[in-house]
Amino acid sequence: xxxxxxxxxxxxxxxxxxxxxxxxxxxxxxxxxxxxxxxxxxxxxxxxxxxxxxxxxxxxxxxxxxxxxxxxxxxxxxxxxxxxxxxxxxxxxxxxxxxxxxxxxxxxxxxxxxxxxxxxxxxxxxxxxxxxxxxxxxxxxxxxxxxxxxxxxxxxx
Ligand SMILES: Nc1nc2c(c(=O)[nH]1)N[C@H]1C(S)=C(S)[C@@H](COP(=O)(O)O)O[C@H]1N2
Ligand SMILES: [Mo]
Numbered sequence: 224x225x226x227x228x229x230x231x232x233x234x235x236x237x238x239x240x241x242x243x244x245x246x247x248x249x250x251x252x253x254x255x256x257x258x259x260x261x262x263x264x265x266x267x268x269x270x271x272x273x274x275x276x277x278x279x280x281x282x283x284x285x286x287x288x289x290x291x292x293x294x295x296x297x298x299x300x301x302x303x304x305x306x307x308x309x310x311x312x313x314x315x316x317x318x319x320x321x322x323x324x325x326x327x328x329x330x331x332x333x334x335x336x337x338x339x340x341x342x343x344x345x346x347x348x349x350x351x352x353x354x355x356x357x358x359x360x361x362x363x364x365x366x367x368x369x370x371x372x373x374x375x376x377x378x379x380x
Contacts, residue, residue: 234240237325238338244360246293253339256298256325259283264322268349271322280343282324297363298343300370303342303351304358309377311342311351312362323356350376 237253254348262284267277285301286294300320313321321344325332333339338355364370 228367237333239339239355239357241288241323241340243288243292243357244358245289246295247283249292249338250349256323257282259287262322264324264343264345266343266345266352268343269350270349278328280322280324280341280377281326282322282340282343285318285321285342287325288323289361295363298361299364300362300373301334302358302360302362302373303353303356304360305353306338306355306357308375309353310373310375311353311380312373313347313351314370317344323359
């Protein structure tokens with residue numbers, strides 16, 4: 224026994240800032256993201272190809288990211304974009320339960336993957352759990368706009 228609480232070694236700095244576009248645009252650095260209250264979500268990520276795995280993710284509730292930027296009442300969707308260009312558009316009600324996580328089963332995501340953050344929520348399908356979040360943008364889509372037309376999902380596992 225020893226007085227070491229950090230099971231996972233040195234904390235990997237979150238190097239990618241996240242752009243939050245609400246009423247205004249705000250950039251959150253990694254340390255700023257870590258400084259916000261975090262919550263856990265246990266989510267099964269299922270892909271159309273058949274892969275399926277469950278993990279507990281820790282991170283900041285997505286809507287809390289908008290504290291500084293402001294989130295308009297008219298918002299219908301959030302567009303979440305990755306550093307690799309992957310982009311999804313999800314219903315704001317599904318986003319109520321989403322977190323931008325940086326820890327997976329207690330380990331910093333960046334220790335095991337080539338991305339550091341993951342947009343994750345129980346009610347968002349696996350293909351829309353964005354790895355390496357670069358930006359989260361609030362949109363008020365008109366009912367005639369197909370949310371999928373704003374997406375860039377290149378069907379990689
Ligand atoms: N940035 C980014 N996020 C992504 C993808 C991608 O290609 N790029 N693929 C998606 C798809 S289709 C699935 S099924 C899951 C796979 O997550 P896993 O590698 O944890 O199983 O990530 C999703 N998130
Ligand atoms: Mo997938």
